[in-house]
Amino acid sequence: MHYIFDVDGTISFDGRTIGTAIQAALVTLNQQHPVWFASARPIRDLMPIVPQLDQSVLIGANGAMVSRDQQIQVMAPITTADFEVVKQLIFSENLDYVVDGRWDLAVKVTTPNSILRQLDPAQQAKRISLAEIDESVKIILLGMSSDQQQKIHRQLSAETELEIVGHAGEGNLDLTARKINKLTTLRQLGVQDYVAFGNDQNDLKMLTQATTSVWINSKPKLAALGSQFDYQCEPADVAAMIQQLSC
Template sequence: MNFVFDIDGTLCFDGKTIELDIQEAIEQLIVAGHKVIFASARPIRDLRPVLPGKFHHFQLIGGNGAFTSFEGKIECVSFDEDTKIELYSFIEKYNCSYLADSDWDFAYTGEQGHPIYHHINQVDAKNIQLKELNNLSKLVLFNVEDSLLKELATLPVSITRYKSEDIYDISPHGINKVRGIHNFGIRDFIAFGNDQNDKCLFEQAIHSVCVGTQDVKKYASEVIYKEDVAKRIRNFLRQDIPCV
């Protein structure tokens, strides 16, 4: 079976590491013949430092589906030129703070104390000017006004709100984690997640596990707490689930 794991709030609870017990449970899935895919809102650039090196060559989905990586090769979907120009215009009009991602480098104007800033891999990537990015594949906006939301809704984009961080995640239209999974030719999967960007996973999975009690739990097959993650992964090994 294909197992799709979100990262932050699902496997990683400090923004930096995955507990050893959870790592070992995932490895047991692999040894048993199952396939593991990691799917995150983080771009691949920021996803790799959280994952142990032994998982870097796996199928990775970043930017909620805007980025995919396998065997270290990154592919991305960018905003079309007209949409990009409109986004530039809105940012200037509303004087927005933002995190903009390309396939590797980024542009950041938010506060350095914001949690998202500490997730950026600044060792291997550069913070450059927005319009100097080779491509624009993902945009996070801070302190968004209602009037800006209305204007964003007129564009061919996908918008996800993260209440806990008070940010809006903007991606090209139709981009989500399921799109990334389908890009790898995968249709049947079991999903672990915890936030609104995992709703699409829960709706498409043959079984889904929500970690924590956020609103998205109503779309999941079951709900567990973070201390139960490794145990729940291992429990799947005891079930009659076909391998890939």
């Protein structure tokens, strides 16, 4: 049985580290079962937060990237046509953004945002201009009002084939290529039966199809979503839940 873990809000609660008890539970679990990580972070930003388990399979950028045997593979980049639509929206709506290429990134964040502490923590990439990104694997549009987020979501749905994940109350949209998400990438990697832990909208498809699903109540605004899954768990109890489900 594979065990698949989202990272931020699921096993990490400060954007930088995984607590000692959770790390220990993951290391023990990994001695018995394959432990994989599936995160919204690109691989570049995922590797530093799981150093004890960096030999695990890492699914990054909401399924757009995979690291196996420390070799990075892009599952599908955003098409040129869809990227052009997004760039036009960025300019016309004056949007903040994080645009990830295969390794380097373009960033415009004009107001305080927690995502900044997650970007390239090991300082391995270059921050380049949006014009220099010739191929994007994931885009985050940031800091929108609720009305603006809904309007842009509708426009992107009508004009592109992008996979779109909206984050309630956060004013963000995560964009990847058509039919690229954590679940589709797990399927492409041959994983059918798995235990999944997650806490956010970008985990819903993965959790819904899991053999056993665990919802972490780290976002109060999303608490109602947890009732559809096998288990609900508070952040303080994650290590114990890992131990319980590893038996």
